[in-house]
Structure formats: structure tokens, C-alpha cells
């Protein structure tokens with residue numbers, strides 16, 4: 001497995017691979033890899049000749065009071081895990097390499113409207129602009145045939161899929177299911193911030209989503225009632241602080257009053273300073 005930190009070296013290697021007729025898959029990550037990321041790498045490996053994973057904690061997608069400075073980073077550990085999963089290339093640039101003019105001085109952005117000011121975007125203004133911009137830069141550098149994203153970041157997947165359509169990017173966006181711990185907690189690099197008590201309390205995310213799915217399976221379609229059931233369950237957990245509970249359309253993210261046959265149920269909940277997200281897509 002190669003580890004590349006310079007843009008020019010990456011470009012040269014990609015050029016060579018394309019000349020050889022190889023298909024290329026991209027797995028964009030911010031590192032501190034867990035089983036969720038590794039499932040993206042394995043899926044990409046099953047479909048493409050060569051797989052590149054980017055490891056880059058992107059300052060452009062963090063708000064001023066967010067965890068950019070303390071976000072967990074461990075390239076050595078990531079390299080070992082990625083190599084074991086069969087990855088071919090890690091692209092791990094510095095902030096200066098990705099933003100040679102300084103990320104604070106950027107004047108060109110990829111900005112999607114409507115779907116980015118809801119759910120996570122409502123509490124994190126500018127977040128999806130940062131994501132869409134860095135993902136576009138990575139797409140331009142790696143020229144992948146397909147890029148792989150985890151369903152855990154449901155809104156991010158919707159944003160990237162829409163960006164690719166709107167901007168005619170010739171890249172297949174593949175969504176890979178959420179990977180959960182044995183007790184149901186969705187895997188996240190941010191889980192390391194949780195105290196043992198918060199880690200236990202955080203199980204309520206998956207439990208409340210499962211409760212909503214069970215109600216739906218039993219015929220409940222009223223989103224106010226479904227939200228109330230979720231809110232009651234999470235509200236009973238003293239360490240949990242609800243940021244949002246959304247039941248919405250799976251492509252526009254518009255709130256639904258009643259579920260016809262498909263909906264995204266998404267949550268963001270804080271445990272202390274740690275903000276966790278989780279979701280399910282229910283289909284009847």
C-alpha cells in the first residue's frame with residue numbers, strides 16, 4: 001500500500017493507472033478508521049481495480065466551536081487497518097497541501113441550497129459547503145469511477161448524490177450500510193470521546209429508531225406520533241440532549257406529516273460535548 005501526501009504525486013500515479021485502463025474507487029474519510037470505513041474500502045475493492053482512501057480532517061467543514069483541533073488522528077494505526085482491508089493507496093495531505101492559499105482564503109466553493117440548511121445543516125451552518133467543496137477537490141484529484149460513502153451520514157450522501165447530478169460529475173456514488181457495534185451503537189470516530197456512562201446512554205439512538213420502525217411495521221404512519229415516541233424514549237435518558245429528530249423525504253429532506261411508503265428517520269443527539277447521529281430508512 002502506498003501512502004501519498006502530495007497532490008502532484010497523486011496526480012501522476014492516477015494518470016499512470018488510467019493509462020493502464022484501471023478502474024479507480026475513492027473512499028473519502030477523515031481518518032481514525034473503524035469498521036464502518038473498512039466496510040467502504042472492502043466494498044470499493046470488490047468493485048474496482050484500485051482503491052484510494054483519502055485521510056484528511058477538513059477544516060472547511062468544521063464550525064468555529066467544533067472539534068477540528070481535537071478530532072482523533074492516527075495515520076500509523078489507520079495505515080495498518082487500511083492495508084489489512086486491502087487498500088491500495090492512502091492520500092493523506094496536509095491542510096497546506098489541500099488549501100495552498102489557506103483554507104480561510106478560499107473564494108471558490110461548492111454550495112448546495114435547500115437540502116443543506118435542514119437536519120445537521122441547521123445546527124452546523126457552512127458544514128455541507130465545506131464537505132461538498134473538499135469532496136469536489138478530491139474528485140478532481142482522484143478522478144474516480146466510483147466513490148463510496150457510509151449511510152450513517154445520511155444527509156451527506158443525499159448532498160453528494162445531488163451535487164454529482166447537478167454538476168454532471170461522471171462518478172458513481174455508492175452508499176454502504178451503517179456498521180454497528182454488537183450492542184447497536186453506530187460506529188463513529190467520535191465514539192472515542194464518550195465516557196463509559198455516555199457510551200451506554202448513547203444506545204438510546206438505535207433503540208429509539210428501532211422503536212419507530214416497529215411502530216411503522218405495526219401500521220403507524222403519523223409522523224407527529226412517531227416523533228413523540230422517539231422523543232419520549234430519548235428524553236428518558238438523562239445524559240442525552242436532543243438536537244433534532246427528523247422524519248423526512250429521502251431525497252429532498254422535506255419534513256413529512258404522514259409516511260406513504262418510504263422515509264428517512266434521522267437523529268442528532270448530544271452526550272456532553274459529543275454530538276452523535278444515526279438514522280434508518282424505512283420502506284413499507
Ligand code: PAF
Nearest residue numbers: 028029030058131134153
Ligand atoms: O464523512 C466524512 O468523513 C467527511 O465528511 C468527508 C466525506 C471525508 C469529507 O471531508
